[in-house]
Amino acid sequence: MTHIYRSEHSDMNGSSWHVTVHFSDWCTLLFYNLRSLYEANSRLRTSVGEHEQKEKDRQQLEARLQAMSVELARAQLQRSKTKATQSRTSEEIDALLKPIQTQLENERALVKELQQEIEDLKTDLDEAKEECMDLKDQLRASEQAVERLHTQEELLRDMLRRAEEASNAEQEPLRRNTPQMAATDPTVSNNLRTPSTQSQTIDLERLLSYNTANTPPGSPQTAQRNPSFGNPNQYSQAMQKKREELEVAQKTITHLRELVSDLESSGMRMEEQQRVLKEEIRRLERNAARNEAFNLEYLKKVLLSFLEAQEEKTRKPFLMVFAQMLKFSPEEMEKLNESYNVFETRNRYTHAPSLLSYFSSSTT
Structure with a gap:
C-alpha cells in the first residue's frame, strides 16, 4: 500500500507550490535524516568530550605551568642566594687570604733581608778574623823585637858596667900619680886613657856584631847603628835610644793588644747578632708554617663540606671556593666544570655513589 503525502510550500514572495512524496521515500x-542526526550528535558528543578533555589538559598544563613558574621563581631565588653566598664566600676567602698573603710576603722579604744581613755579617766576621790574625802576627813580631831590645839593653848595661869598672880600675893608680906625671910630661894623661878607649871599642864591636846577627836587615835598629862609640857618653846615648825604642815598641804592643781585644769583642758581637738573626729566621719560618697550616685546615673543611653535600645545587658553589683557594686558571676551571658535570649526569641517571664514598674507599 502506497501513501501519498502532499505538502504545500510558499516562499517569501507569496508564491506556493505543492510537493507530493510517497511514504516509502519519506x-x-x-x-x-535520523542517522545523520545521530552521527552529528555522536560527533558533537565526541567534540564535547574532546573539548572537555582538552580543557582539562589545558587546566592541567596551566597548573603545571604555574607550578613550574613557582619552581622557577624559587630556583631563581635560590640561585640569587647561592650567588650572594658565593660572592660573600669569595669575599671572605679573599679577606682572609689577603692579610695572610701580605704577611707571608713581608716575612719572606724580611727573611731575605735577614739572610743578606747574615751573609754580610759573615763576610765582616771573616775579614775581622783575617785582620785579627794579621794583628796577632804583628804582635808576635813586635814581642820578638821587644825581646831583642831587652837583650840589647841588658848587653849594653853589662858592657857599660864592665867599661866603667875597667876604667875605674885603670885610672885609680893613675889618679894618684897624675899630678906628678902631668907636671913632667903633658901627653901622659892622653896616653893613659888609650887602653880604656880600646877596650870600649872592642866591646862595642861585639855588641854591634850581636845586633847584626839578631836584627833583620833593613830594620830601623840596623839603619841607626854607629860602628863605634868614642866615649862612655855614646853608650848612654845608645842606651837612651834603646829605651826610647823599647817604649815605642811597648806602646805599639799595647795598641795592638787593644786592637785585638776590640776585634775579638766585635767578633763576639757579630756572633751574637748572627745568633739573634738565625733565631728570628726560625721564628718567621714557624709563623709561615702556621699560616700554611691554617690555609690547609680551612681547605680541608671546605673539601669535607663539598663531599658531604647531597644535592647538586649545594655542591656546585664549592667549585668557585676551590678555584679561589687553589688559584685555578680559566682552562683548569673549565676542565673542573666539565668533570663535575659528567659526574653529576652519571650520578643522576645511574645513582652512582656519593663523592664521600669514593674518597673513603680511596683512603682505606
Whole structure:
C-alpha cells in the first residue's frame, strides 16, 4: 500500500507550490535524516568530550605551568642566594687570604733581608778574623823585637858596667900619680886613657856584631847603628835610644793588644747578632708554617663540606671556593666544570655513589 503525502510550500514572495512524496521515500529520507542526526550528535558528543578533555589538559598544563613558574621563581631565588653566598664566600676567602698573603710576603722579604744581613755579617766576621790574625802576627813580631831590645839593653848595661869598672880600675893608680906625671910630661894623661878607649871599642864591636846577627836587615835598629862609640857618653846615648825604642815598641804592643781585644769583642758581637738573626729566621719560618697550616685546615673543611653535600645545587658553589683557594686558571676551571658535570649526569641517571664514598674507599 502506497501513501501519498502532499505538502504545500510558499516562499517569501507569496508564491506556493505543492510537493507530493510517497511514504516509502519519506521513511527512507527520515531514516537518513535520523542517522545523520545521530552521527552529528555522536560527533558533537565526541567534540564535547574532546573539548572537555582538552580543557582539562589545558587546566592541567596551566597548573603545571604555574607550578613550574613557582619552581622557577624559587630556583631563581635560590640561585640569587647561592650567588650572594658565593660572592660573600669569595669575599671572605679573599679577606682572609689577603692579610695572610701580605704577611707571608713581608716575612719572606724580611727573611731575605735577614739572610743578606747574615751573609754580610759573615763576610765582616771573616775579614775581622783575617785582620785579627794579621794583628796577632804583628804582635808576635813586635814581642820578638821587644825581646831583642831587652837583650840589647841588658848587653849594653853589662858592657857599660864592665867599661866603667875597667876604667875605674885603670885610672885609680893613675889618679894618684897624675899630678906628678902631668907636671913632667903633658901627653901622659892622653896616653893613659888609650887602653880604656880600646877596650870600649872592642866591646862595642861585639855588641854591634850581636845586633847584626839578631836584627833583620833593613830594620830601623840596623839603619841607626854607629860602628863605634868614642866615649862612655855614646853608650848612654845608645842606651837612651834603646829605651826610647823599647817604649815605642811597648806602646805599639799595647795598641795592638787593644786592637785585638776590640776585634775579638766585635767578633763576639757579630756572633751574637748572627745568633739573634738565625733565631728570628726560625721564628718567621714557624709563623709561615702556621699560616700554611691554617690555609690547609680551612681547605680541608671546605673539601669535607663539598663531599658531604647531597644535592647538586649545594655542591656546585664549592667549585668557585676551590678555584679561589687553589688559584685555578680559566682552562683548569673549565676542565673542573666539565668533570663535575659528567659526574653529576652519571650520578643522576645511574645513582652512582656519593663523592664521600669514593674518597673513603680511596683512603682505606
